[in-house]
């Protein structure tokens with residue numbers, strides 16, 4: 001039903017190009033995350049969709065309606081877009097009670113009083129804030145204020161919900177909890193969500209699709225698995241999870257495999273890159289490497305340089321002849337630096353540089 | 354912090370308490386005591402007078418009427434101006450900010466003199482131009498209710514402007530954006546979000562403007578008295594002049610009954626947590642685009658601000674240099690340095706006034722800079738007994754209107770040799786401006802991590818050594834700025850001096866006032882011009898100090 005389509009979105013602040021011709025689609029009921037380092041233009045993209053910034057070029061479409069198209073002279077102001085938005089710092093109005101905060105969008109729409117009361121009650125249940133209607137924001141914890149902001153965005157049953165780093169002001173434990181809850185609410189309400197974060201774990205856990213951004217551009221859009229398993233380039237590979245970049249001597253492309261000869265002569269079979277280029281790196285996730293004391297077929301010999309016990313796993317640095325790589329080992333006995341080990345690479349992929 | 358003190362620490366602590374007792378607690382206590390007790394019997398004399406005085410209701414009404422009108426005007430000017438400066442893309446904002454806050458750096462009576470030079474029926478430039486153009490009599494008369502209102506509003510609106518501007522600056526723009534996302538059009542956002550959120554600040558600024566109007570003496574003395582518009586402060590002054598201390602006490606009690614509760618409310622609002630809106634990361638507010646009306650609005654704002662300050666100040670300067678005040682101001686040859694020369698080198702009265710004021714300002718600035726630092730340190734960084742009391746005492750006199758404080762000093766010291774000497778003026782200055790020193794030092798002390806001092810204590814330095822070796826050097830900038838901040842107003846102080854300075858030894862403020870009253874405008878304006886120069890120099894100095902040494906002044 002409601003799809004958000006962004007085409008060639010351009011937004012400059014003076015000479016700074018904050019969003020550099022970004023395009024993406026979000027299908028109805030889909031959860032898209034804009035992920036990227038600080039200052040890459042995530043917030044600006046979101047604010048353009050919200051109508052809080054006026055884009056310089058491109059087109060934004062929500063459902064059937066074009067809400068912004070500078071070339072055609074179209075700009076729908078934010079209050080006419082029927083979009084819910086949750087701000088990073090909650091933006092809960094301090095002079096209104098929880099009830100008044102949440103009821104505000106409905107009052108604007110002139111709904112009858114009892115209808116307002118019913119809908120506020122329902123959304124309060126949805127975000128688990130029953131009984132706090134008459135409190136003022138300063139009487140709430142950070143997490144509760146966050147829920148009020150979420151409830152206020154949901155109560156008008158918008159077609160699209162925008163969230164800008166909604167969890168970044170919460171402590172780690174609450175953050176995980178809210179992650180799960182927001183995802184759950186989205187599933188139940190069936191709303192289209194565009195979510196902004198720079199926390200890759202958050203993005204992986206919640207999204208149907210992730211758009212990785214850097215310097216105002218989108219580098220890759222895909223499901224979390226696609227992005228993790230087949231990164232479009234070295235930046236994406238490094239930004240999403242841990243990655244080793246191995247140097248190679250030569251490449252041979254086969255049907256849907258690439259045979260890679262590493263500097264130390266070892267041969268590897270890797271997944272092909274998502275698009276061709278003239279230079280590549282071999283990406284190996286530390287968790288895709290098996291470590292053992294005995295040589296195995298096709299294994300790479302090495303020496304442990306450093307071992308860090310992390311509780312559930314051990315983080316090894318292994319010297320494989322000129323290059324030190326990270327290995328994440330679950331279980332097994334703790335091996336000490338200096339030990340001779342053999343590494344088996346279970347999965348590797350080529351990424352264009 | 355360490356709880357046991359050495360002998361010298363106790364000595365300093367006792368000294369602090371004694372100084373505050375003599376200069377603050379005792380005078381204020383005597384003010385109330387004398388209003389209640391007469392010849393050792395409780396008579397409530399001041400309050401009886403209050404009931405019986407036939408003149409009192411009229412004066413009270415005058416005062417309140419003036420304050421209400423000035424306050425409403427202050428809101429009407431201050432709020433839109435603050436909004437334009439903070440929330441729109443108006444050009445030349447820095448210039449506007451400077452112009453808008455300019456009246457604040459000058460003593461009120463100087464502005465009154467400026468306005469008199471502009472709109473006095475006979476010597477005012479406007480009326481002279483009117484007559485040169487062929488008119489008869491005058492078209493504007495500053496000596497009227499609306500003249501009084503104009504002068505006071507043009508100075509006291511700055512309170513509303515500053516509090517509103519800072520509320521708008523500190524307000525998180527996403528609070529407004531959230532409302533727009535909820536579907537509220539801009540007009541509703543303004544009505545339901547922005548205005549309610551900044552209302553406490555507007556009210557706080559309005560209360561300050563109201564109290565300032567009620568407590569001010571200089572403007573109603575120079576403009577209200579000729580207009581036969583008496584207010585509480587001017588009546589207190591004339592009662593004291595006629596040795597009717599009982600009457601002065603009655604009016605003082607009334608004045609305090611009006612101003613103190615309002616100041617308490619203002620403090621309450623300013624501290625209120627409920628409306629704290631600064632949260633999370635600061636985001637830039639989206640400036641409202643004024644579009645093609647940018648420059649017309651700018652022109653309008655400047656056309657409004659110029660007459661409010663620059664015009665009266667320029668005519669003040671003109672008057673200082675006109676050989677005789679009635680000469681045509683549009684003939685260059687009518688100007689000379691004669692008045693200035695007379696004031697500085699010929700007239701013995703103004704010469705002693707300048708000398709006395711310099712001595713008074715230097716000594717009180719020095720005393721306050723030192724004592725203020727000590728009080729700030731004791732209050733903020735020690736656990737000594739009576740810290741709260743010390744803090745309250747140090748800031749209490751600032752809440753008193755100058756004329757009431759002067760009356761308190763009279764009651765306290767009338768039977769001592771201090772009475773009718775410049776030494777009593779010094780004590781009154783010290784008391785009145787002490788809070789400047791304390792606040793400035795508190796400000797800079799707050800920026801310094803207490804561990805720096807704790808490190809000194811653990812290295813074996815006692816409290817006093819810590820204070821002199823660590824604290825003083827670190828808050829040097831604060832001490833320097835508090836010195837300047839006290840020096841400037843005391844050099845030109847009017848209200849306290851006019852009441853307490855001996856007739857033969859007037860201060861600059863009192864000398865200016867006497868000259869104005871006796872119609873010796875040339876000398877009065879020449880002296881006023883000197884004050885203007887000192888104020889501007891002081892302002893520049895304070896900017897340099899705060900920029901060089903990185904302190905924020907109060």
Ligand SMILES: Nc1ncnc2c1ncn2[C@@H]1O[C@H](COP(=O)(O)OP(=O)(O)OP(=O)(O)O)[C@@H](O)[C@H]1O
Nearest residue numbers: 013016018037038039040041042043044045198637
């Ligand atoms: N109002 C503005 N005026 C000028 N420059 C801006 C403005 N807003 C954003 N920028 C610039 O645009 C770029 C993108 O900013 P944006 O806020 O979109 O980044 P972000 O990806 O949300 O970063 P973060 O993770 O730190 O929130 C940055 O270089 C920023 O400095």
Ligand SMILES: [Mg+2]
Nearest residue numbers: 042043044164
């Ligand atoms: Mg951001």
